Amino acid sequence: MCGCPFLTLITSILIAIIFGILFSYFANTNKIHKYLRDKNITRETSYSSEWSGSFLDNVTFVVLHFDDERRLYGWPIEWPSDPEQGHFFIADPAWIHENGKEERIPGVKSILVDTKGIKWVEFLENTWEKEDE
Incomplete structure (x- = not known):
């Protein structure tokens, strides 16, 4: 990349945080499974029970x-x-x-x-x- 390991580390951490928040949001709001149920792909929910x-x-x-x-x-x-x-x-x-x-x-x-x-x-x-x- 640019040869700056500190910048690479900070960028990786920020990307990981953003993806973590996004995946957590979708997993806890049932949005992905609702979309898949609407398309008759699944009947499941993202809830644990x-x-x-x-x-x-x-x-x-x-x-x-x-x-x-x-x-x-x-x-x-x-x-x-x-x-x-x-x-x-x-x-x-x-x-x-x-x-x-x-x-x-x-x-x-x-x-x-x-x-x-x-x-x-x-x-x-x-x-x-x-x-x-």
Whole structure:
């Protein structure tokens, strides 16, 4: 090249950083797999599991249904990558009673919930967008 090893090193590092960021972006946003699905080349996603894809594709409030029939409503800040282990970090939590009424938990801003004991997760409609119109 130009005989300047320092310039070559800096250029290589910058190219590696740019490619790393690009590949990370495409791997974590499912864009390449979405394009390939649209062309009927694959049916796969770039997500590690259906579990991860469901949370990333459904940015909304959730209801956690417990094995003992309790239900917890809130905004998922974080969720486990594996449905068998880990914790949900839920903001603005509220218990939902059998009659459908919500009961906010006084003084609680967020709550950490173990996945053990969770039967399923319900993703709610984006009703706040309709109210803003």
